[in-house]
Each structure stands twice: as C-alpha cells, then as structure tokens.
Amino acid sequence: MADSSKDIQLRELKDMITDLKKMIKTLQATVDAANKREEALTQERDNLKDEVALLRKKLFGSSSEKRTLDIPGQLNFFNEAEMEQDPAAAKAEELEASLPDKTGKKRKARTTDAERFKGIPVQKKYLDLADGEKFCPVCDTALEEIGEEFVRRELVFIPAKLKVYEYYSKNYTCPECSRRDLPVIKKGKDGKPHMLYGMASAGTVAWVMYQKFCNGLPYCRQEKDWKQYGAAITRATMANWVIHNSEAFFLPMYEYFHRKLQEREFAMADETPLQVLHEPGRRAQTKSYMWLFRSGEDGGPPIILYKYSETRAGDTAVDFLHGFKGYLMCDGYSGYNKVPDAKRTACWAHIRRYLTDAIPKGKELDYAQPSVQGIMYINQLFHLEDMIKTKYTSFDAIKKARLEKEKPIVEGFLSWLDNQSPVRGSRMDKAVTYIQNRRSYLATYLEDGRCSFSNNLSEIAIRPFTVGRNYAVSRIMFCSAA
Structure with missing residues (x-):
C-alpha cells in the first residue's frame, strides 16, 4: 500500500530536522573555532602590546633596578622585626616618632666647591685696577691697598700637550790611550733598555689603552684628538702599539693571574657580544663575544680577566676554567653547565x-x-x-x-x-x-x-665593552690569551 501524503510529509520533516541539527552542530563548531581563534589573536595582540610597552620602557624608561620594599597602601609580606631585636632601640624609635617636631629623612648636605676641587692646585687671580685708576677721583691722591675680597671660583681645563724626547748618549774617550793606539770609549746609558714597540712612551700607550677600553673611545676618534694635539698618529699605529705591547708586557701577568683564578674556590663569569671588523675569514656582521671571568666574594684580592672568543660556545668557559673546583656565579646561559667541577649559583x-x-x-x-x-x-x-x-x-x-x-x-x-x-x-x-x-x-x-x-660585580666589570661595542673595533686582543 502506497504511503499517504501525510506520511511522506512527516518523513520529509524528520529529514529536515536531522539536517538542521547537523547544520547547527557545524555552525556551533565554526563559532567555537572562531571564538578560539579570536581569543588566540586577542592574546597575541595583548602580548605584542606588552612587548611594545617593554621595549619603550627599556628605550626611554629608567634603567635603575632599585625598587621600593613596600607598596603604598599594602601590608608587607614579611615581618622584619626579627632582624633588629633591640628593645631599647625600639623604645627610642617610638619616642622619636612621637615628637611633634620630627622631620623626615635628613637630606645629604650639598657638596661645596672646596670639597669638589680638593687636591687640585689653586692659583689666585687678582682683579686689579689699571695704573691710571689708582688715584682718588676727589683729591687725586694715590690710593693705598687695604686688602682683598673673594669674588668667584672657576675650574680651568688645560688641554694636553705633547713633547718629543730625543735621547742622545754622550761619548767619552781617554786621550792618553788614544795616543797609544788603544782607544777607550764610554757611552752614557740609563740602564733601561727600550723594550716598548714603537716610538710611544709607556704613558702614551697606557693613555691610548685607557681611552679605548675604559672610556670606549675608538681609535678613529683618538686619531682626531692626536691631530688636534699636533701629532699625526694613525689608528693603525695605535692598534699596533696596543697589540704588541700588550702581548709583550701583559700576557705573562695575565697568565699568572689566570693560574691564581683557577686555584680559587669561588668565581664569577659573564659574556657580552661585540662586533669585530677586518677579522680574517669572518664577515664584519658576524657576532663575536668578550668573556669575563673574575674571582668571587671570598675575601681574597679580586682578579678580573677578559677572554675574547669568536663564538658563545660553552667550550670557552670549559677551557678557561680548566682545573677550577668550586662555586661559579653566572647568568642563565646553559653553556656554563659544561664546566665539569663547577657548582653553579643563580643570579x-x-x-x-x-x-x-x-x-x-x-x-x-x-x-x-x-x-x-x-x-x-x-x-x-x-x-x-x-x-x-x-x-x-x-x-x-x-x-x-x-x-x-x-x-x-x-x-x-x-x-x-x-x-x-x-x-x-x-x-x-x-x-x-x-x-x-x-x-x-x-x-x-x-x-x-x-x-x-x-652577578652584578661581573656585569659592572664587563660594562666598558657594552658601552663601546657599537663602535667599529679594528682588532681585540687586549687582556686576552694568545
């Protein structure tokens, strides 16, 4: 028997309902996926906004890491009373706080000019009258000096001056021996053989090193300064002074302190990237690293050494600290984990x-x-x-x-x-x-x-390289092992 029209209509409605349910599920899944995608995009946007805010703070904000211990309007997490358990001091502090004329923290006294310029030679300059003005304008009688009065104080900068020392030895001979065909000749000597490389004195080489490695002043700028002083000293000449004299005089001392550092039980390390130009076999854009190794806070004399490396591989720390056994303070770089006998401490x-x-x-x-x-x-x-x-x-x-x-x-x-x-x-x-x-x-x-x-002590010691690493460096060999 053929189905009636109502049965056919009922089946069609059931099929439609089934299709609509499937459509609803599909649409719901699409909406859920869109919501998840929107949530992920929103979170990504917020993360990017936070990154922009962080970069702006690093670029324009304060670089100080000092923070207040307490937050205004909030109770402190911790109870610090146990640090100073002195009842007498606590009563005195309460009494002081109850006084009506209690003031805030005493401000540091302003430094006077005399304290700032202590140790600098002082030369008096007198503001005197012209010879034609040393007469009374009323009776034309010659004026008499009755004293002096302080007017002002000035700090005067005297630019550096260069001198060239030419050493000559005076030669002497014996006139009597010369007549007997046995000449005797003596030459004046200072007993100090010239061991420096180049014509620069020790003080001149030291000044170039100080400007380069302490003040972060590259050789190209020092070259201009020397020209103003009246000497045409090229950057290549200065680089040769530093390289050859450092290898001759500092390397033995460097190796000695290196051995002493390996014998200590507490050490600190840090590294920072820098760019080196004209390095054989490497592009100028290749990143190099300056490593710092120093003694820890163990009460002994501080030892601070630098080591140049072409890479940041942890093998540099392994080779430098070979034989070291003790605690090593460093940052979170995993390369220090390769040092076999070092026990790391976190910064x-x-x-x-x-x-x-x-x-x-x-x-x-x-x-x-x-x-x-x-x-x-x-x-x-x-x-x-x-x-x-x-x-x-x-x-x-x-x-x-x-x-x-x-x-x-x-x-x-x-x-x-x-x-x-x-x-x-x-x-x-x-x-x-x-x-x-x-x-x-x-x-x-x-x-x-x-x-x-x-690890703040290491970061302070390596800061000169971070200050000067944006400049072009011809070659880095100062205080690094050959």
Whole structure:
C-alpha cells in the first residue's frame, strides 16, 4: 500500500530536522573555532602590546633596578622585626616618632666647591685696577691697598700637550790611550733598555689603552684628538702599539693571574657580544663575544680577566676554567653547565629583571599582579642581604644569618612559583619558564657565606665593552690569551 501524503510529509520533516541539527552542530563548531581563534589573536595582540610597552620602557624608561620594599597602601609580606631585636632601640624609635617636631629623612648636605676641587692646585687671580685708576677721583691722591675680597671660583681645563724626547748618549774617550793606539770609549746609558714597540712612551700607550677600553673611545676618534694635539698618529699605529705591547708586557701577568683564578674556590663569569671588523675569514656582521671571568666574594684580592672568543660556545668557559673546583656565579646561559667541577649559583638580579619586565604597563604598584608578588619576595631578599652584609663580617655568621632569615623566603618564593599558571606566550610565562629552568641553583648561595647573591660585580666589570661595542673595533686582543 502506497504511503499517504501525510506520511511522506512527516518523513520529509524528520529529514529536515536531522539536517538542521547537523547544520547547527557545524555552525556551533565554526563559532567555537572562531571564538578560539579570536581569543588566540586577542592574546597575541595583548602580548605584542606588552612587548611594545617593554621595549619603550627599556628605550626611554629608567634603567635603575632599585625598587621600593613596600607598596603604598599594602601590608608587607614579611615581618622584619626579627632582624633588629633591640628593645631599647625600639623604645627610642617610638619616642622619636612621637615628637611633634620630627622631620623626615635628613637630606645629604650639598657638596661645596672646596670639597669638589680638593687636591687640585689653586692659583689666585687678582682683579686689579689699571695704573691710571689708582688715584682718588676727589683729591687725586694715590690710593693705598687695604686688602682683598673673594669674588668667584672657576675650574680651568688645560688641554694636553705633547713633547718629543730625543735621547742622545754622550761619548767619552781617554786621550792618553788614544795616543797609544788603544782607544777607550764610554757611552752614557740609563740602564733601561727600550723594550716598548714603537716610538710611544709607556704613558702614551697606557693613555691610548685607557681611552679605548675604559672610556670606549675608538681609535678613529683618538686619531682626531692626536691631530688636534699636533701629532699625526694613525689608528693603525695605535692598534699596533696596543697589540704588541700588550702581548709583550701583559700576557705573562695575565697568565699568572689566570693560574691564581683557577686555584680559587669561588668565581664569577659573564659574556657580552661585540662586533669585530677586518677579522680574517669572518664577515664584519658576524657576532663575536668578550668573556669575563673574575674571582668571587671570598675575601681574597679580586682578579678580573677578559677572554675574547669568536663564538658563545660553552667550550670557552670549559677551557678557561680548566682545573677550577668550586662555586661559579653566572647568568642563565646553559653553556656554563659544561664546566665539569663547577657548582653553579643563580643570579637573583636576573630573576628580578625577568619579573620586572613581566609587570603590565601601569601595574607596578598593583599587589594583585603575580609579577609584583614575585618581585616582593626578591626585594625582601636583596634587603636582607644588604642588612646581613652590613651587620656581619665573618662568612660563617653570614651563612648562619642567611639560613635563618633568607631561607624561609626562598622556600616561600618557590612555593609561590609552583602556583603560577601564566598565559602561554606572555612575558610572565617567559619569566616563570626562566626561573623554573634555574630552580636547582636558586638556593645554592645558602651553602656558604662566601657565595655571591647576584652577578652584578661581573656585569659592572664587563660594562666598558657594552658601552663601546657599537663602535667599529679594528682588532681585540687586549687582556686576552694568545
């Protein structure tokens, strides 16, 4: 029996409903995918905006890493009362705070001209009358000097002057022996053989090195200065002075201090890129590196050495620190892991730097921001570190104070770190990843009072190269092993 029209219509409606449900599911999946794509694009946009804000802050903002310990309007994370448990001092502080005439922090006294110019020779200049004016305008009587009065003080810069010393030896002979065909001749000597390469004196070579490596003044600019002084000294000549004299006089001393550094138990290291021109077999745009190795804060005499390398490979650190056994303070670069007998310690200044970069624009005082919370922990550690170093001088006392005061904060910081789940790809995500990768090194400095808390000393020592690395460098060999 043929289906009735109602049955056919009913089946068509059921098929239509099924098709509509499939269409709804397809549209819903499309909408969900679009929402996810929009969310990802929005997050990517926010990350890029944060990157732009960070670059602007690095370019135009303050470069100081100093941060206030407390946030206005918020309670401090930590109780610092245990650092100074002196009831008498606390009562005196409360009494001082209750006084009505209590003022704020005393400002540093302004430095006087006499203090600024202390040690500089002083020459008096007199403002005198002309000879024709030393008569009374009323009775035309000659005036008498009655004293002097201070008017002003000026700092006068006297440009450098060059001199050329020509050494001649005076020769002497014996007239009596000359008559007997046995001439005796003596020549004047200073007992100091000329060992410098080139015609420059030791002071001249030292000045060129100081300008180049301390002030970051390239040879091309020094060449112009020498021309103003009246001497045509080319940059190639200056480079030869520095290279040959450094190899002759500094290399033995460098190798001696290198051996002494390898015998120490605490060392610090850092590296920075620089560009070298006219290097055989390499393009001028190729990136090279200057490595710094120095002794740690172990109370011994400081040793600071530089090592030039064409690459950033960790083999440079392995070769330089061959034989070193002890604690090594460095940044997060994984190349230092190749040093076999070195126990790495983490730089807390680098960790704070990453968290500082993760703070959203305008949220520096927002206590709810995870990056601000992390910085609060680290600022407290820096504060305690300063107080401990000021209060204690023995390394055993420093270690004991660190374990008592700083270890709980480090543990609290690690617990806070485990609870962080930042948005993937954000600056906070990069900061958390950076810290987690160095988690095993964070508490190493607590093992010995001689361990460094940060790598700031290395960064300060390598700063001259970062200042001058934008200039063209003809050749770098100063203080580097051959």
